[in-house]
Amino acid sequence: MKELLSIMNVESKSPEKEWVSHPRKCPICDTSYGGNCIAAYSLPQYSQYGNNIENYLLYVLYHCNYCNKLFLSIYNKERFSEKGYQLEISVPRDYHSIDLPESIRALSPMFEETYNDAYEAECHGLNTVCGLGYRKALEFLVKDYLIYKEPNEADKIAKMPLNAAIQQKIDDKKIKVLAERCAWLGNDEAHYVRKHEEYNVSDLKDFLNAITSYINTELLVEKAYKIERK
CATH class of the missing domain: 1.20.120 (Four Helix Bundle (Hemerythrin (Met), subunit A))
Structure with missing residues (x-):
């Protein structure tokens, strides 16, 4: 599910709005995510040799209603991509072994x-x-x-x-x-x-x-x- 997030650009100090997909699960309790966004910050990433922006990273702090804990999701968006921000990882991750039949x-x-x-x-x-x-x-x-x-x-x-x-x-x-x-x-x-x-x-x-x-x-x-x- 997507939500229109208010995002603060760390470099320009200017606010932005963009639709972002929630994580499917809380990485801590491994329960289907049902919570809310606490804060969101974006940061442009530059090429190694020059001032060209290659991609943007988005850091979103979420609160899980089920376990009542906070977790951070990191998204990536290529500069000229039309796909928007894609979820890379959510942390911290607690490991729960899979209970097979x-x-x-x-x-x-x-x-x-x-x-x-x-x-x-x-x-x-x-x-x-x-x-x-x-x-x-x-x-x-x-x-x-x-x-x-x-x-x-x-x-x-x-x-x-x-x-x-x-x-x-x-x-x-x-x-x-x-x-x-x-x-x-x-x-x-x-x-x-x-x-x-x-x-x-x-x-x-x-x-x-x-x-x-x-x-x-x-x-x-x-x-x-x-x-x-x-």
Whole structure:
């Protein structure tokens, strides 16, 4: 949701007004944000060799009604961009581990550990490395799922490249599509050139969470089939 903020330009000492999107969550209590802006300040950023303005940084102090604490959100706006201010980070960030379904934790303990390590990195603003962690978590989840389905093929599956495992071993079309796209986006986090520039870590997480949900549903259905009527 966007709000028209009254912003003070630190350099010119002049007031400005601009529409800015609220953070989706409070970084301290991890609750959907519902609060108000306390203050907002903008500051132009100049090129290293010259007086040309390259971008603007916006610092917004928010109050969270849920935990009754203050946090700071930092936004960036490129000089000639029509997108306006884009949220970069909100601080301070308190780390809360993700409570994954019990069936997923039992299926792949390393997925749970790796996913939460990546999430902790993301919570601390380590945006250049958390994507790699989610990509690694994907591999643990996919391979442990496939080994669960084909225990006699465990050694072969463990040594397969992730893409080969996805293409050759996953039967469910929805899981296959999600895993394939998730791997593509994960690979972008590891390489110099991004092949899918319109997507980011948030999309990678969305796909990974969807895969987790589908696998969890499959495991719960199997559990339900084992219940006999009495």
